[in-house]
Amino acid sequence: MRGLNTFNSEQNLTLDLLETKKTLDVNETAKKLSVSTATIRNWVKLGRIKKINTSGKKLLFEEHEVEKLLSDIITGKSDKLTKRRNKKAIKGLNLYADYIEDDGKNILIGSELVKKDSALYTSIHNTLHTDTYPNQDQYPDPYPEKNIRILIATLALKLYLQSAKLPYISLQVFIAQNKNDCISKLLRELLHNIDISQLGTYQNVPTPTFIPYQDFLGFIYISVSSISYRKSTGSYFTPINIVNKLLDSVKASTQFNNGNIIDLCCGTGNFLLASLKRGASIERLYGNDIDEISVSIAKLNLCINGINNINTLNEHIRKVDSLLNRDTRKYDLVIGNPPWGYVYSETEINKLLNSYKTASKKGSESYDLFMELSLNIINQNGLIAYVLPEAILNVKAHQKIRCFIKNTSSIKFVSYIGNPFTGVACPCILIVLKKDGEGSTIGCNIETNNLRFTINKNRDLSEEYWNFDLSDEDVDCLEKLTNVKNGFTLKNQADFALGIVTGANKKYISNTKNPQNEMILKGSNLHKYYFDNSNSYIHFVPNTFQQVAPIEMYRAKEKLIYRFICEAPVFSYDANQTLSLNSANILIPHVTGISMKYILAILNSRTITYWCRKKYNSVKLLRSHIEEIPFPTPSSEEQNTIVKLVDNLLSLENHCTLDKTTLYNEIEEHVMRLYNLNNSEKEIINSFSSQFDSFLK
Known part of the structure; x- marks a missing residue:
């Protein structure tokens, strides 16, 4: 018993020492460094961050070590975040x-x-x-x-x-x-x-x-101001041309000219100033923000522009957290650019869960919450005019807010504006909603890079995915492709695998061939039907890498390898058991009676390029996208003809592009015939998809 008591005492002493030193678990460490828990675990595996050795399985880190790492990242001594998309910890100034x-x-x-x-x-x-x-x-x-x-x-x-x-x-x-x-x-x-x-x-x-x-x-x-502060709070300040475009879309409305207007996260007041410029009176303008200096600047801006009543300014422009301190006042128009990617504390999450249907224990996206709040504080037939990430239309995490919008509002205006924010790679939209409970898209004005049109037929606002970059003719064409007679999909009829994630490409990838290593493909090596030999080589020892699929997926007798990120579907045929990195993923279909090369022809066709681009409008080709692609079921004769053409094209791997294009066009004719497309539909598809023919080279 004494021995047991001694052991327990020593264990308690160890725990006391750890507590005295202040430790962080993996979740706290990830939050402090603004990365995912998966990244922290990977850094431990690669020796980039030291864990505390304890008898349990729980990962613990000394707080002062984590803070030192964060300091090194901020000062540039460490490049752990500078090469990542998540750059919340990067410090610096930037001219906007x-x-x-x-x-x-x-x-x-x-x-x-x-x-x-x-x-x-x-x-x-x-x-x-x-x-x-x-x-x-x-x-x-x-x-x-x-x-x-x-x-x-x-x-x-x-x-x-x-x-x-x-x-x-x-x-x-x-x-x-x-x-x-x-x-x-x-x-x-x-x-x-x-x-x-x-x-x-x-x-x-x-x-x-x-x-x-x-x-x-x-x-x-x-x-x-420090870039790190702006990104940690989700603050991306809106360029004036975007402010003007959004307000011009609502300035003729009764809501703008006669109603109460609020910017729930007004920053320094650029939307409020632009509203004043368009004739809105200060008596109808309101703004909130959590940043004290921003609120002071917003009031100064209004004062400099002739609003000299201090009581009005203090009443209308306030330092307040709009989400957690909901206003009882009702409004007719909500404008602005709500914050993105704000990381809420556990206490804040619990409060939000009690107030918002779109809140989540796993972490809520701030602009979803602001959209829900906006729909709750506007009067019936009120408008919301927002700058938002395009992801709100098509990413699974935003299904709740899409459902909320569908049940409360009609969509009146959508403009695809690309990447408007300095130093931020995030496609965005302008969107105007009307709270009328109709869930309608009829009369919605759409703007893209080169098109402007009005939706004249009501669209199905599925919670799964919204894409407004479609004319009514596009919608009809997509519907015909999706409902192809006797069609099938690859859902539950294919195996998928990611390419290899080494965790440290500099360490494991060489540009020199030796007896121990072999060629490994990247996404950039892939073309439609075939791939270029890569100048990258790897010694394949699976248990040394961060993530590896079952080996039989890489060593399959035949498989399709596709670009994960690309403007159009690009699938290459491989019968040589070639390895690939995670920019080049793997598909092995197993549909009874259907050749893999027939599947390859459909996936690489202009018809399916059109279907994928129009339906998903994404540069990422996800497994869920591939599983939804509609395939026509061919007769034996039709399948044999297409497979023979594919074999002929594959044999031209190193020959002239002209010959490949001729065969590609011939395959396309057969594919379009299988989908029963008329001449008008063929023209729509060819005129759109031909811009992606370069991936055939």
């Missing part, structure tokens, strides 16, 4: 030149404030840090919060004096006068009790030109 109109001078001032080689930036550094940091390379960020407040206040006063046609006076002198007017109160609110002796820090910053309704102050604020 597209945030305001390109007027020349004002954008140049912003450039001088953030570019390290500019005279102004160097001057600010020297003024702030020479006494503490003799070496310029050691200077910290010149714009901590206090400095940002002083800089914005300095510029705000210069703009106000111009707009009011008053002579110049320094910020120090102006604040010392202790006036009780609107601008003075707002400046003091922003400066937040900063000692008056420090207010001259930025007095030599050039004077910007006052341009009515321009959010110059917001432009400076987002440009000198």
Whole structure:
């Protein structure tokens, strides 16, 4: 018993020591580093982060080690996140030149404030840090919060004096006068009790030109603020051309001209300023935001543009969390760009679960919640005009909000605007909804890169997927393909596998062939029907890699390899047991009586390129997409003809493209005949899909 007690005491001592050192579990570590738990586990496996050795299976990490890693990432000593799409921990300044109109001078001032080689930036550094940091390379960020407040206040006063046609006076002198007017109160609110002796820090910053309704102050604020702060809060500030386009889509409405308007996450007020410019009165304009400085800037912007009633500004523009502190007031129009990707704490998640149908224990997407809130706070027949990621239309995680929209609203306008945000690869849309309970798309105006049209037939708003980049003719054509007579799909009739995930390509992939390694394919090596030999080689030892499919999938007698990311379906035929990385995934169909080469021909056809692009509008080809593709069931004669043409095309692997194109066109004729397409439908498909023929080369 003594031995057991001793063991327990020693174990408790170990646990006490761990507790004293402050440990983090895998979930806490992932959240702190802004990565997934899977990434943390992979880093442990690859030795990139040290775990604490305990007797249990639970992964624990010392907090100070995690914080050191985070510091290394932020300062650039570690590149663990700089090469990843998730860059919430990256620090730095960035000029958001597209945030305001390109007027020349004002954008140049912003450039001088953030570019390290500019005279102004160097001057600010020297003024702030020479006494503490003799070496310029050691200077910290010149714009901590206090400095940002002083800089914005300095510029705000210069703009106000111009707009009011008053002579110049320094910020120090102006604040010392202790006036009780609107601008003075707002400046003091922003400066937040900063000692008056420090207010001259930025007095030599050039004077910007006052341009009515321009959010110059917001432009400076987002440009000198840390990128990491903006991304961690999901704040992506909207370029002025996008603001204008969205508001122009609703400015003729009764809701805009006569109703109450709110931006639930107004930032520095660019949507509010643009609304004022279009005739909305301050009495009908409201804005909320969680960022104190942004709210102060929004009020300053309105004051500079002639709104001088401090009580109205304080009542209408508020620092408040719109999601957690729901307003009892009803509105007629909700505008803006709600935050994306905000990471909620466990306490916040529990509160949200009690208030929102779209909330999830696994983590809720902030813009889904804002959409639900907006639909709850607008009056019947009210409008919502939002900038949103295109993912809201087609990603499974957003099914709940699609269902909520369908049950409450009609869709009035959708514009596909590509990637409008500086440094953010995220296709976006503008969308206008009307809360009328009809779930209709009739009369919805659609804009794409090169098309504008109105939907005249009601669309099926399935929770699974929405795609409005379709004319009514496209919808009819897709429906015909989907409902092909005697058709089949690959669902439950095929095996799928990911390509190899090494976890460290630099370590495992070589560009030199040796007796121990073999060729491995990347997605870029794949073409329709065949693949190029790769210059990448791997020594295939499965248990050393992060993720490997069953070996028999790679070594199958015959298989199809396809690009995971591509503008069009690209499937290559492989009968040589070739390995592939995870940009080149594997499909092995097993449909009774159907040749793999027939499946290959359908998947590579212009007809299915059209079907996939129009239905999913995605550069990722998911397993679920492939499983839904409709295949016509051929007669033996038809199948034999197509398979023979495929064999002929495969034999031309290294021959001229002209011969391949001739065979490809001949295969397409047979495929279109199987789908029973008329000449008009063939023309629609060929005119769209021919742009992707380059993948045949």
